[in-house]
Amino acid sequence: MSKAWWCGWTLAGLTLVGIGSSGWAEDSGASRLTAREAQVFQRICAECHTRPGIGVPVIGDEEEWQARRVKGLDELLANAVNGLLGMPPLGTCSFCTEEELRHLVAFLAGIPLDLEE
Numbered sequence: 001m002s003k004a005w006w007c008g009w010t011l012a013g014l015t016l017v018g019i020g021s022s023g024w025a026e027d028s029g030a031s032r033l034t035a036r037e038a039q040v041f042q043r044i045c046a047e048c049h050t051r052p053g054i055g056v057p058v059i060g061d062e063e064e065w066q067a068r069r070v071k072g073l074d075e076l077l078a079n080a081v082n083g084l085l086g087m088p089p090l091g092t093c094s095f096c097t098e099e100e101l102r103h104l105v106a107f108l109a110g111i112p113l114d115l116e117e
């Protein structure tokens with residue numbers, strides 16, 4: 001076990017403490033979102049999308065998102081913009097741009113953003 005290894009883990013721990021109590025950002029590549037997008041995600045989308053048991057596809061739920069990814073990013077985005085059953089139009093982010101929503105949808109659905117750009 002090298003010293004560098006320890007430093008890495010300490011840093012990861014501090015980062016987790018920094019973003020709050022939930023650990024989703026650490027594993028799911030939040031760094032690919034802009035700071036504003038990450039904030040929107042945490043304040044708005046995460047309000048529903050991190051809660052199991054209320055009929056919401058939870059972030060990181062591979063089985064759930066695998067089934068939805070089949071639709072393709074464009075359709076997922078269209079559904080997020082227009083609303084779908086319990087999903088409110090724009091995910092209630094009325095100030096989000098289409099590009100921001102596209103990033104958020106890709107992030108949530110586990111679609112690598114680099115492929116889209």
Ligand code: HEC
Nearest residue numbers: 044045048056068076079080084085086087091093104105
């Ligand atoms: C009020 C709760 C709520 C909020 C806030 C919310 N969602 Fe959702 N979302 C849902 C629910 C419920 C579904 C599942 C709809 C269904 O039954 O297919 C969903 C589904 C989705 C889907 C899948 C659509 C599909 O075609 O399968 C995407 C993508 C999505 N949300 C993105 C977002 C994004 C991005 C945000 C933040 C900007 C957000 N949601 C905010 C409740 C919410």
